Amino acid sequence: MRIATWNVNSLKARMPRVEEWLELTKPDVLCMQETKLSDDAFPLLAFQALGYEAAHYGQGQWNGVAILSRVGVDDVVCGFADGDGEDPEARLIWATCGGVRVASVYVPNGRALDHDHYRYKLQWLERLRRVLDGADPASPLTILGDFNIAPDDRDVYDPAAFVGATHTSEPERSALQALEAWGLVDVFRRHYDEGGLFSWWDYRAGNFHKGLGMRIDLVLATESLAAASTAIMIDRNARKGQKPSDHAPVIADFAL
C-alpha cells in the first residue's frame, strides 16, 4: 500500500499539479493539507474520475484537510470530536483506508514563540495526543501531514538560524515526542539517518534551489505498521516547475 502526504497550499491553485501527480505516482491514499476550500468547492468528481474516493474537511480560504483513497474511506471523523468544543480551524480528518486508520493533519504554524498562535499550536498537539488515548497503539494507524515541526537539527538547513523561532523549539519537539511516546514512529527516520533532506522550502529568495529547507512533513506510524514500511521518499520533483506548492509530497510504501 502506497500512502502519501502533500501540503498543496490551495487545491484550487494546485489542482492541475495534483491530478498530474496522482496519475504518475498512483498512491492508494493521499492526505492533503491546506486545501483552502469549503466542502462545497472540493473537486470530488475530478478525483472520482481518477479512481479515488475522498473525504474533505474544509472551511474555505484557510486550512482544510482531505484524504483521497482507492482502498476505501470509512468511518470518517472531522476534527478532534472529543466533546471539548470544536476547533475553530479545519486541521484534522480521520478515515479508515484498506484496514489502516489514517489521519491527515495540518498542525498550526505557531508564527512566533510569544504569539497566541504558538500557544494554540502546543495546545493543539496536546489535544491530538489525548485523542490517541481512544486508539490502540498496537493497531495499524498512521498520522501524516504538515506538522510545522522539524523533529531535530538534521531537519533544518541551519539550526542556528532557527534559535528563538518556531518549528525547532523545545516545547514543539517535546509535543512531537509525546506523540511518538504513545507509540508512533517517524517512518522517514527508519530509512534515512542523514540530514539535509527537506520537504518544505520558502518560495522566496530561491531557497529551494539553494537547498534551504526543512523537513516538517512527516509520516508517523504505529510500530506494527512502520515495520511493514519498505520505502519512503520526498518527491522533490513536485517542488519544481510551474506553480509548485512550497511543500513536496512524502510517499511511503508498506508491504500490506
Add this chain to the structure above:
DNA sequence: ATGGTGGCCCGGCCA
C-alpha cells in the same frame, strides 16, 4: 540573515 514569493481576494494577512 534579511528580503524575498505566492496563496487568499483586492489590502494586507498568512505562510
